[in-house]
Amino acid sequence: MKYDFERIIDRSNTRSYKWDQSEKLFGRKDILPLWVADMDFESPPAVKEVLLRRAQEGIYGYSVPSDSYKEAILSWYGRHHDWKIEKEWITDSPGIVTSLSLAVELFTAPGDPVIIQSPVYYPFYDVIQMNDRKVAKNPLLLKGGRYEMDYAGLEELMKDGAKLLLLCSPHNPGGRVWEREELLRLGGLCLQYGVTVISDEIHCDLAMPGYKHIPFASLSAELSDITVTTLAATKTFNLPGLQTSYIVASNPALRLKFERKLKALSLHMASFFAQEAVEAAYNEGDEWLEQLVQHVAGNAEYAIAYLQEKLPAIRVMKPQATYLLRMDCTALGLDAAGLKQLMYAEAGVAFNEGSVFGTEGQGHLRINLACPRSLLTRALENFTRAASAHTAKI
Incomplete structure (x- = not known):
């Protein structure tokens, strides 16, 4: 193979969250x-090269977003996921969990139930409970050695008034790639009961051979209209320390709420390093x-x-x-x-x-x-x- 994934790299004494604690x-x-x-x-290598070039500029001032960064995102999802995204649908966010937390705050009120499909990535619980909302569990069913959705239980939670669902796709920690029919059935319930979907798809590029991730919002215009998709290049290309992600929302009302809150928190500025790294990864990775x-x-x-x-x-x-x-x-x-x-x-x-x-x-x-x-x-x-x-x- 061209790239050496067997090389041992000493990460000690690098302030590594993983190795130095x-x-x-x-x-x-x-x-x-x-x-x-x-x-x-x-x-x-393209990521490392562009970051070194950026560092050599020597002045690390306030930065603005570039059109080429968003074009790289559009191209990546078109090539890899058959998903046509419009440039204006994209809004940067410091991280996936930040986006999840803002979504809970923006689209529910204190005390409201928020649906999760447990067991699931543990910050899902934090962003609900620390925003004074209630966790509405829709536990996944273990069948044939894999997780499946409990649609009957899901519908009951929606009937009881839950209006926000945090979807983990692909699923962490179960590693499920949700199939088109599963997602369409889920989407049908969300449309029927007026449920907004926040779809965490950070692992979307890491489907195993023989499996294909399907972006939830790509299934139909109707589902796109009720969905905010949280995405990042960080899991795909090992960039989490750059603190960069983005949301994709075709519905301007949902997107505007995000953008206003990000600006209110002064989280709307473009990172000096991150956009170059993401662009290089998507164009050459x-x-x-x-x-x-x-x-x-x-x-x-x-x-x-x-x-x-x-x-x-x-x-x-x-x-x-x-x-x-x-x-x-x-x-x-x-x-x-x-x-x-x-x-x-x-x-x-x-x-x-x-x-x-x-x-x-x-x-x-x-x-x-x-x-x-x-x-x-x-x-x-x-x-x-x-x-x-x-x-x-x-």
Whole structure:
């Protein structure tokens, strides 16, 4: 392969959220951190080159957005997702969670219910509860080793008055790529009951071979009109530290509310570095992404096979997208504290403990597969050894 995803890069002492907090968060410095969702790979060369050129300008003043940045976004979604976006639909935001939080504040009132499909990315709970709204859970159904939507339960929540849905597509932590029929059925309910959809599609570019992400707002003009899609290049090209994202909203009323609030918070200024990085990634990152997905898919296959052989009591959910792997460890008989003790103290690894994604995630773990195979192997070996020693005592 042209790009080396097996190279070990020492990220220690770089103020890395993932690598420089091990002792503080997990009680020991030698933890293998396969938790927070950034990658242990360099971004595409074009990104690095444009950031170096930008840095060499030497004056880091206030910046304005460029037309070429938005053109790169339009081109990317047309090429990769068959989605025709208009330039005026795009509004920059500092981050996906910022957009989710603003949406909850703007489109509901204190005390209102907001629908989420649990288990789900844990900031979904924060942006609802910290805005003094109520979490309206529509738990996903586990069928045939994958999550499916509970439409009957969803309709009941809508009948009871919920008017906002936070959709996670592709799903994190389950790795589901929602199919067209599933999304259309969901959309039909939203149209029937007047529900606005905030669709978090940050993992949209990370569908595994054989799967294709479908943007919710691309399904019809009617669904586009009730949807705000939150997007970013940060997961795709490993740019989260640049703090950049954007929303896509064809409905001018929804978009104007966002833009006014962003300006009120003085979050509307263009980042000095981010737009150049995103533009370079979208214009020159196709081959890099293709090879990244191949590497992550290989890591997923390797991890699943390894765990099935070495630790068959654990059930693994094969991801259709993302670089995240969900493991059902309930057979170990451990609560959240017990799983953390097993990971940190006994195995020397840090995965995500599942209860943070909701009560449905209790007894589960989430592994970040976006790392060199050698690092993944060490983490799996350490965890398997510790888990096997635990089961031998049961």
